[in-house]
Amino acid sequence: MISALPLALFLVSQPAAVTRLAAGSCYKQGEPAPAWATINRYNPDAFLFLGDNMYFDTNESSGDFDKEYARMLEDAEFKKLYATKPIFATWDDHDYGLNDSGVEYPRKEEAQKAFNKFWKVPASSGRHSRGGIYDSTMLGPEGQRVQIIILDTRFFRSSLTRQTEAPRGYLPDTDPAKTMLGDAQWQWLRQELKRPAEVRLIMSSIQVISEQHRFEKWANLPLERQKLFDTIKETEANGVIFLSGDRHLAELSMLDAGVGYPLYDLTASAINRSSRDWRMVEENRWRVGGLNTGQNFGAIEFDWKQEDPLIRLQIRDEGGDIMVQQKIRLSWLKAGKIKPRTP
Numbered sequence: 001m002i003s004a005l006p007l008a009l010f011l012v013s014q015p016a017a018v019t020r021l022a023a024g025s026c027y028k029q030g031e032p033a034p035a036w037a038t039i040n041r042y043n044p045d046a047f048l049f050l051g052d053n054m055y056f057d058t059n060e061s062s063g064d065f066d067k068e069y070a071r072m073l074e075d076a077e078f079k080k081l082y083a084t085k086p087i088f089a090t091w092d093d094h095d096y097g098l099n100d101s102g103v104e105y106p107r108k109e110e111a112q113k114a115f116n117k118f119w120k121v122p123a124s125s126g127r128h129s130r131g132g133i134y135d136s137t138m139l140g141p142e143g144q145r146v147q148i149i150i151l152d153t154r155f156f157r158s159s160l161t162r163q164t165e166a167p168r169g170y171l172p173d174t175d176p177a178k179t180m181l182g183d184a185q186w187q188w189l190r191q192e193l194k195r196p197a198e199v200r201l202i203m204s205s206i207q208v209i210s211e212q213h214r215f216e217k218w219a220n221l222p223l224e225r226q227k228l229f230d231t232i233k234e235t236e237a238n239g240v241i242f243l244s245g246d247r248h249l250a251e252l253s254m255l256d257a258g259v260g261y262p263l264y265d266l267t268a269s270a271i272n273r274s275s276r277d278w279r280m281v282e283e284n285r286w287r288v289g290g291l292n293t294g295q296n297f298g299a300i301e302f303d304w305k306q307e308d309p310l311i312r313l314q315i316r317d318e319g320g321d322i323m324v325q326q327k328i329r330l331s332w333l334k335a336g337k338i339k340p341r342t343p
């Protein structure tokens with residue numbers, strides 16, 4: 001899933017604990033992106049690419065996936081990151097190939113081949129033999145395990161219901177036949193959530209918690225979003241933290257979704273596609289911190305030495321300053337932290 005040598009070393013060198021990860025999304029290849037140098041200076045153990053990793057569909061090129069991926073490496077700082085750090089990647093619509101597209105996208109198999117090639121997915125990976133690019137990895141030793149769960153919210157996703165009037169956007173659709181992940185990925189996710197781990201970072205590309213805006217989000221398929229929460233509850237999966245991108249804004253959202261502990265969604269967007277100007281924040285009743293201007297990346301830091309390990313969820317600007325931070329105790333991410341609600 002990355003330059004093979006660093007990933008191999010990273011996995012072989014376990015069980016070193018993960019201490020800091022960086023995450024980001026929405027990188028327009030061929031355009032300046034000072035965030036890459038900042039991320040290299042931050043020196044994370046690995047980088048989590050949350051989708052829209054490059055913009056395939058907005059280029060007036062011949063529409064060659066390999067060519068557009070290769071253009072990412074024209075940025076010397078990204079090239080350095082690619083060559084020296086493990087990168088765990090999902091995709092979103094723009095690197096999948098078409099704005100807001102899903103299961104119907106005709107070039108999706110071609111897109112998957114190019115994805116696997118550029119992110120150096122090992123030949124043994126199921127990502128070559130199955131549809132979709134979902135995957136998981138377990139990092140760190142027992143007691144300090146960080147499970148990276150990469151969701152694919154594109155390859156199987158049913159069509160969304162468009163708002164008929166301007167502005168452009170989508171309406172919640174409760175058709176039970178519609179799916180976000182597809183049957184095979186849902187079954188796989190259920191098994192993954194049963195594996196023992198202390199922390200589970202679920203990379204979703206689109207936002208899981210924020211639900212009031214009109215753009216793409218899990219809340220556009222409310223039954224599927226509820227299924228996600230129910231699956232976490234039924235598998236008794238502790239330690240879940242969502243990571244998302246896509247939105248050209250950065251924020252941290254938190255919801256009591258009935259799983260017994262708070263579910264956080266750290267949205268880190270964009271590496272170089274956010275508004276540089278000030279803008280009004282959008283409605284999000286679950287936001288606990290946000291950044292309404294500028295390029296950014298996410299950081300997740302782990303202090304395992306403390307008796308109750310500390311997790312820092314951060315949004316950093318392209319200069320590296322911490323703009324949003326929430327400090328979470330590992331013990332908070334277990335059922336029982338939030339008492340069941342009385343009807």
Ligand SMILES: [Fe+2]
Nearest residue numbers: 052092093246
């Ligand atoms: Fe997107």
